[in-house]
Amino acid sequence: MRIVDPHIHMTSRTTDDYERMHAAGVRVVVEPSFWLGQPRTSVGTFCDYFDSILGWEPFRAQQFGIAHFATIGLNPKEANDPRCREVLTELPRYLEKDRVVAVGELGYDSMTREEDEVFAHQLALAVEHGLPALVHTPHRDKLAGTRRTLDVVRESGLAPGRVLVDHLNEVTVGEVAGSGCWMGFSIYPDTKMDPHRMVAVLREYGLERMVVNSAADWGRSDPLLTLRTAEAMLEGGFTEDDVDRVLWRNPVEFYGQSERLDLDGVLEAGEPVAATSGATFEGNSVLRGSRDA
């Protein structure tokens, strides 16, 4: 089985997770920039964070045979903090990086006027830099927030097929299904979605434009819930091809729209490269992988 985790915050995870994820078939991860749990107080710390998810973290992932990409953006929570907002002027240079496959994660937290402005501004940046956008839906007032999100997307000029609306559930999926946007589901141990509820959603809404992620971060979460969802799909009567579509082909198609999702070295003849369990750390493959040729 081959798996893309299209939304996971690897800077918060250990090397044990990388090993377990590789063993489970995960070969590609996308790390959206987001809130760190502790509020930032300056633009400089934002840049250090962006540099980290574009620098050290891809290198770390590579040791475990996993290709790491990122999405870059100002998250809605910190869009409300004037000390952080200035990072908007730094974004254009980050949005040109090879490993940036979308703008994000964007969207609403408390649905303030500041969040409106920053959200619309960054959707315009997505258009300008030829990138798709990863948009999360708010934790609170979720249904109204999802509707408002889709309104802003509609006004942005960014094609709905280039927008992934994430953290959906049974209540919000129907709103997005008709919009043409991609639908993302974060499978959590006890909130958001679980594998069996996810299978029910797939049965009702089909597999088109559907992606599943673990959204694992510094909170209670599990990077293997992508695999658990795949297993639940198989138990629920879906085929291996269905699983491959949701866990691999769909996220590859979505982020592939950036034309920067370079999967060289991740697959051989369409199959995941054999497990290395970190053995590349002292070997040449790390250095080989760094060359462009």
Added chain:
Amino acid sequence: MTWTDDARRSVAADGESVLALFPAAARHARTEGLDGERVRADLLVAIPGPVDEVARLVTLVYQRGDNVEKLAVLRALPDLDHSTGRRPPVGGALVDLLRDALRTNDTRLVGAALGRYGADHLEAPTWRQGVVKALFTGVPLDEVEELSTRSDATLRRMVADLVAERRAAGRDVPDDAWRVVDADAAEATVPGRAS
């Protein structure tokens, strides 16, 4: 005109434009069937002007770069150390980039910092620490330029100590250590070893 030709001309006309062009250069190069790292090096070499100005721009490209961009900058440093009609050799003006690279734990950057430019410009204490770090992190010493000519008694002592520490711990000694120290001499330095 191709994207890469256009980019080279832009940088030759206005060095500052390298800041915007460098990050996207490798993927444009690949679509033209060119090597991304080579095109990135060409952009840096095209920056015109006095050493201070070239060094300022190359430093900014490095500081703003992701690790693959940083690697391309480090590997281009020997090219920048030759004069072109439009600028003099940079000399040691960019040696701070090597110090930065040697502080990272990215083995690609560590290896690149010990290439030709490092061999020519790094002061001995930093160069020695770099070589030992390469051994520590598994960077092949093949990447270290002038290894035999720059090795000195201090480096041999440091590597012998590394060998002793690894043996005391029952761990493997990196094969490349023997390129710096004599196996027999290292035997003698193992502490507490029953003879």
